[in-house]
Amino acid sequence: MENCIFCKIAVGDVGTPFLYEDVDCVAFNDIDPKSPTHILIVSRRHIGSVVDMSESDVDLLGRMVFASKLIANKLGLPGYRLQINVGEAGGQEVFHIHIHLMSN
Ligand code: 5GP
Ligand code: ZN
Numbered sequence: 001m002e003n004c005i006f007c008k009i010a011v012g013d014v015g016t017p018f019l020y021e022d023v024d025c026v027a028f029n030d031i032d033p034k035s036p037t038h039i040l041i042v043s044r045r046h047i048g049s050v051v052d053m054s055e056s057d058v059d060l061l062g063r064m065v066f067a068s069k070l071i072a073n074k075l076g077l078p079g080y081r082l083q084i085n086v087g088e089a090g091g092q093e094v095f096h097i098h099i100h101l102m103s104n
């Protein structure tokens with residue numbers, strides 16, 4: 001999608017290094033980390049928000065949660081938080097669906 005920063009990052013246009021990637025999603029460090037580990041898991045396909053999800057996106061979101069687990073395991077994190085902000089009122093700033101993986 002044009003003018004979507006996460007679409008641009010996901011296709012490699014921005015040069016952001018990926019910590020993880022698979023057919024469904026990519027993961028990279030948040031540019032403005034709110035905790036010592038703060039990684040974003042971003043779908044390759046543009047979906048604006050959880051609000052815009054259809055039932056056919058359920059598997060994709062499950063795979064993104066699973067990818068979060070693989071990344072956390074690889075980093076040896078003993079525990080972590082997964083967060084999805086939904087809508088402006090929910091703190092969402094980038095309208096391309098993503099999971100925050102945060103750990104102290
Ligand atoms: P949201 O508030 O939409 O749930 O989260 C968006 C997150 O994306 C924020 O934590 C913000 O710091 C991060 N972010 C915004 N633009 C960029 C960018 O260009 N590169 C990276 N790596 N992170 C970004
Ligand atoms: Zn996008």
